[in-house]
Amino acid sequence: MDILWAQSAPLTAREVGRLIEDRDLAPTTVMTVLDRLSRKGFLNRTRDGRAWRYRPAASRDAYVAELMLEALDMTGDRDAALTRFAQAVSGSEAEILRRALTELEDN
Amino acid sequence: MIAAAVLAALAAACVLAAEGLTHAKWTWHAPRTAILLWQSVGVTWGLATTGALLAYALEPYGRGVVHGLVSLLTGFGYGVGDPRDMVRLLALAAGLMLLALLVALPLVAGARTLRARRRHRELLSLIARDEPAVPGVRVVDFPGAAAYCLPGLRSQVVISNGTLRLLSPDELDAVLAHESAHVRERHDLVLLPFAALRRALPWSKLIRDAQLSVELLIEMAADDRARRRCSPRRLATALLRFGAASTLPAPEGALGALGAPGGLGLPGASAGANVMARVNRLVRPETTIPAPHRFFILAGSAVLTASAPLLWLIPG
Numbered sequence: 001m002d003i004l005w006a007q008s009a010p011l012t013a014r015e016v017g018r019l020i021e022d023r024d025l026a027p028t029t030v031m032t033v034l035d036r037l038s039r040k041g042f043l044n045r046t047r048d049g050r051a052w053r054y055r056p057a058a059s060r061d062a063y064v065a066e067l068m069l070e071a072l073d074m075t076g077d078r079d080a081a082l083t084r085f086a087q088a089v090s091g092s093e094a095e096i097l098r099r100a101l102t103e104l105e106d107n
Numbered sequence: 108m109i110a111a112a113v114l115a116a117l118a119a120a121c122v123l124a125a126e127g128l129t130h131a132k133w134t135w136h137a138p139r140t141a142i143l144l145w146q147s148v149g150v151t152w153g154l155a156t157t158g159a160l161l162a163y164a165l166e167p168y169g170r171g172v173v174h175g176l177v178s179l180l181t182g183f184g185y186g187v188g189d190p191r192d193m194v195r196l197l198a199l200a201a202g203l204m205l206l207a208l209l210v211a212l213p214l215v216a217g218a219r220t221l222r223a224r225r226r227h228r229e230l231l232s233l234i235a236r237d238e239p240a241v242p243g244v245r246v247v248d249f250p251g252a253a254a255y256c257l258p259g260l261r262s263q264v265v266i267s268n269g270t271l272r273l274l275s276p277d278e279l280d281a282v283l284a285h286e287s288a289h290v291r292e293r294h295d296l297v298l299l300p301f302a303a304l305r306r307a308l309p310w311s312k313l314i315r316d317a318q319l320s321v322e323l324l325i326e327m328a329a330d331d332r333a334r335r336r337c338s339p340r341r342l343a344t345a346l347l348r349f350g351a352a353s354t355l356p357a358p359e360g361a362l363g364a365l366g367a368p369g370g371l372g373l374p375g376a377s378a379g380a381n382v383m384a385r386v387n388r389l390v391r392p393e394t395t396i397p398a399p400h401r402f403f404i405l406a407g408s409a410v411l412t413a414s415a416p417l418l419w420l421i422p423g
Contacts, residue, residue, distance in 0.1 A: 040229060067249075068249050093378065093380075104343060
């Protein structure tokens with residue numbers, strides 16, 4: 001995935017295999033992984049002759065954003081999908097917390 | 108008639124008890140006991156409400172709710188004779204529908220949660236990396252503070268890069284101890300029915316308050332478990348640092364484009380107060396509820412939980 005994210009143009013399985021550092025990886029393994037990723041919707045693929053060319057469906061940042069929106073409980077969804085350490089607080093409350101923190105660290 | 112009346116009274120008592128529990132502060136001194144009490148109040152409320160309707164509807168059989176239902180299904184002896192039977196029929200329909208709803212809601216919510224988690228897990232496997240400094244924890248490159256656990260058969264604890272920078276090693280240990288407490292005690296399963304009910308009845312203030320109370324109690328229970336393995340003071344400073352930092356707008360990355368955290372209408376009105384309540388518990392010398400009291404509460408919830416099923420069996 002990182003390799004595809006780093007490239008601007010869509011790649012074939014063979015090209016991805018060449019860019020992977022681990023040379024022992026069988027080409028079929030690369031193809032299987034790419035196939036699975038595209039079936040899950042993480043990659044888009046287009047026919048190019050006899051091979052498929054793969055392109056990420058969304059940028060890495062978009063996925064990070066999706067994860068972190070859920071992590072920070074900002075999706076508006078109140079399902080108990082995750083358990084968070086602490087919820088986000090409002091600006092004025094943060095000030096109170098900061099003051100409490102300095103007090104706690106001083107003594 | 109007696110069973111129906113008692114069940115109705117029990118349902119009303121559960122609502123009153125829930126109302127009381129949302130305002131109670133003693134629960135903070137014994138979060139685990141309080142969670143159990145919440146669960147038994149919730150289950151009893153469901154069984155008592157449906158039971159009251161069904162007991163009234165099935166009264167002609169004179170055999171109680173459970174056996175009455177069996178007779179109804181096998182015999183079809185339910186005719187509409189006089190106008191009173193119409194009311195009974197309505198009660199029967201309402202009772203059966205409510206019962207089906209109370210069973211289906213958590214199942215649907217569970218399925219939706221599982222789907223959301225699978226998606227989250229897949230994304231994590233693409234994006235998250237392992238950090239040698241914190242073995243067994245997935246790290247996401249994100250500048251803001253985030254630490255959470257993705258529950259499941261193979262639970263994962265996830266923290267952001269920002270968290271790594273924000274907290275000292277001791278504090279990070281405390282956070283991880285807290286998260287692994289969630290994992291071990293499967294707190295997500297405790298929350299599931301309350302979240303499902305809230306989703307189904309979003310306008311009910313009581314259900315919303317109930318869910319928020321249980322959420323806070325679960326955090327406190329995890330804090331209690333974490334403090335056995337790390338310094339409570341470090342957990343407290345981690346909480347404060349974390350709470351104060353999570354409002355800062357993300358300086359870079361895609362989140363900034365979607366709006367700074369805290370800028371959206373977060374349920375943040377009491378979030379700060381909740382953090383302070385947890386910090387105070389950790390810093391102040393422990394005030395626990397004496398064992399006899401706790402035992403009394405536990406026995407009470409056991410009796411409460413048993414009462415509704417028993418009333419379902421009582422004829423008349």
